[in-house]
Amino acid sequence: MFGEKAYILIKELDRSRDSLPPYNTELIGEIGNEIKQLIAQNQEDAQVTEDSHAAESVSYIPTVKIRHAAIKRNVRCILAYHYNRIKCLKTMRWQFGSILPPDVKANLSASEIEWFSQYSNSLVHYMRSIGEDGINLAVDLKPPKSLYIEVRCLVDYGQFELNDGSVLLLKRNSRHYLPRNECEELIRRGVLEHVV
Amino acid sequence: MPLQSAYYPDYYSIDDILATQERIPCKFLQDVPKLGKLNPATEETDLKSGTNLELPIWLALDISTSRQPIISPDLPKVYKEAYREILKADPCAVDLHKFGLHFYELGSYVKKFDPRGDVADILIHTFTLRFRQIMDLTDNIISDPTVVQKLDMLERNIFKSAHDSKVKLISWLMVSEVPLEAASMVINHKKRKRVDEDII
Numbered sequence: 001m002f003g004e005k006a007y008i009l010i011k012e013l014d015r016s017r018d019s020l021p022p023y024n025t026e027l028i029g030e031i032g033n034e035i036k037q038l039i040a041q042n043q044e045d046a047q048v049t050e051d052s053h054a055a056e057s058v059s060y061i062p063t064v065k066i067r068h069a070a071i072k073r074n075v076r077c078i079l080a081y082h083y084n085r086i087k088c089l090k091t092m093r094w095q096f097g098s099i100l101p102p103d104v105k106a107n108l109s110a111s112e113i114e115w116f117s118q119y120s121n122s123l124v125h126y127m128r129s130i131g132e133d134g135i136n137l138a139v140d141l142k143p144p145k146s147l148y149i150e151v152r153c154l155v156d157y158g159q160f161e162l163n164d165g166s167v168l169l170l171k172r173n174s175r176h177y178l179p180r181n182e183c184e185e186l187i188r189r190g191v192l193e194h195v196v
Numbered sequence: 197m198p199l200q201s202a203y204y205p206d207y208y209s210i211d212d213i214l215a216t217q218e219r220i221p222c223k224f225l226q227d228v229p230k231l232g233k234l235n236p237a238t239e240e241t242d243l244k245s246g247t248n249l250e251l252p253i254w255l256a257l258d259i260s261t262s263r264q265p266i267i268s269p270d271l272p273k274v275y276k277e278a279y280r281e282i283l284k285a286d287p288c289a290v291d292l293h294k295f296g297l298h299f300y301e302l303g304s305y306v307k308k309f310d311p312r313g314d315v316a317d318i319l320i321h322t323f324t325l326r327f328r329q330i331m332d333l334t335d336n337i338i339s340d341p342t343v344v345q346k347l348d349m350l351e352r353n354i355f356k357s358a359h360d361s362k363v364k365l366i367s368w369l370m371v372s373e374v375p376l377e378a379a380s381m382v383i384n385h386k387k388r389k390r391v392d393e394d395i396i
Contacts, residue, residue, distance in 0.1 A: 001234070003217075003252070010213050018384050045230070062228045062259070062266045069258035080208040095379030104385065142376065149376070180376075190378040190386055 002038075002070035005031050006077030013081055020088055023109040028078065035074050038067045089116055093123065094138060097189060139184045149180045151192040160186075205301070211349065215301035219250040222260070222267040253305050260309075269309050272302070280318045287322040288329050291346040299348040326351065334358040 009027050045060040089112060092100065098120045105113065128134040157170035162182055170176075170191070176183075186192045205212030228234075228243040235249055251267070259266040273279065274295045283290060292299050300319060307315040330351055333343060347355060378386075 001252075002255070007213075007217050010210055014210050014214060018381060019388070041230075059227075060229060062226045063230050065259055065262075065266060066228065066231060066234075066255065069255050072258070073254050076207060077213060080210060080213055083208040084210060092381055095381040096385075101385060103389070184376060187376045188379050188382065190382040193378075194376040 002034075002067075003073045003077070005034065006074045009081055010077050013084060020085060020092075020104065020107050022107040023085075023112065025109065028081075031074055031078055035071055038071050038074075042067050042071075085112065086115065090119065093119060095188065097138070097185065098124070138188070139181060144180055147180055148177055149183070150175065150177050150195045151183055151187065152176075152195050153191065154193050155191055157186070157191050211298070211353075212301065215298035215349075216254040216257075216305070217252050218272075218296065218298060218302045219252050220256055220272050220302075220306060221248065221270045222251045222256050223248050223270065224267050226264070226266050228266065253302065257305065269306070271306055271309055271315065272296075274299070275303060275306055275310070275315050275318075280314060283318050283322050287325045292322075292326070292348045292351065293346055295348070297349050300350045327354075330355050331358065334362050 005027060009024060009031065012021055012024065015021070042064050045064055049060045049064075089108075092104070093116065096104070100116070108116070127137055153170045153172055153174045153176070156172045159167055160170050161167045162179070168176065175195070176192075183192055187194055205215075224243060224245050224247045227245050230241060231243050232238060232240040234243060234251075235247060251269075256267060256269045260269050279295070296302055300323065303315060303319045307313070307319065310316075330347070334355060344352065344355060377383075
């Protein structure tokens with residue numbers, strides 16, 4: 001049956017909606033081959049129909065039409081696969097920050113990694129261009145009520161330097177009272193936990 | 197990935213691609229040479245007119261609508277008279293998940309094959325009556341977890357986003373200060389990592 005492999009590809013993406021499955025180079029290649037094959041067969045049959053105008057020859061038009069529908073379907077699946085992966089990658093840029101965890105990165109294709117760094121660059125460029133010295137759009141997602149908040153450290157992060165120059169050591173399970181705007185990014189990345 | 201803000205499946209919609217893979221019964225009106233492999237029951241190279249086959253809806257739509265249709269599609273059995281009667285009687289009592297994973301999506305495609313418009317009517321009837329039930333469910337999730345399994349995919353998505361906003365509303369009403377949280381993808385990523393570590 002046509003389009004069977006493309007369906008497997010989309011199903012694989014559907015199964016893990018919040019994360020990215022490894023880029024399936026093999027299956028993409030196979031679908032590409034299927035498309036190429038269908039096009040070649042179609043060209044051949046279209047040629048035959050064109051050459052023989054006589055009524056006695058068989059009509060290949062239905063065959064060509066069905067194959068063409070299959071080509072369109074395969075193309076749609078492949079495009080949707082890449083589009084949705086990129087969309088997920090875009091969300092990741094906002095949630096993980098500019099550096100992806102290594103195991104997420106391992107699932108990307110080379111061009112996806114390139115896209116990610118380019119997207120990252122344009123984003124940084126844009127954020128720098130707003131106002132006089134730029135705004136970081138990734139912070140203050142929720143309206144702040146106080147300047148300082150209490151946080152607990154979830155992992156051994158190491159040294160962390162504040163804007164006023166003081167350095168503190170973020171050790172697992174240690175508690176700190178920090179300026180909100182400086183630790184928000186670490187909270188988003190799951191290093192710190194906000195204690196209410 | 198968040199649900200699309202307006203419901204109309206676009207070209208890249210994964211849900212729509214999955215829904216259009218559902219098969220419907222079709223009858224071939226023309227001979228189709230060389231494509232005998234579409235019919236797994238025979239080994240002939242050509243497909244004769246008059247053959248009955250189940251084709252995925254993406255193919256059926258494409259080749260049944262032109263001026264010289266190659267196939268004539270038929271309604272799948274869950275949209276036929278007998279099943280419509282069941283839905284007309286009480287849509288809320290039905291396990292829609294067993295009717296098909298994508299009941300509404302497939303329905304909105306096959307309604308074209310029903311000139312009298314009964315299928316379109318029954319889809320709206322089913323949805324409006326069941327929608328009230330879904331909203332009730334989101335308010336009382338604990339009552340019976342198996343009820344969710346009786347929803348089709350579209351209803352599940354509605355249920356999920358309704359439930360999420362309910363949870364958000366409650367937490368907003370209870371606490372005045374919104375705690376900062378790690379991003380949802382980061383949380384999921386951590387959970388998965390923990391599972392991997394446990395295995396090792």
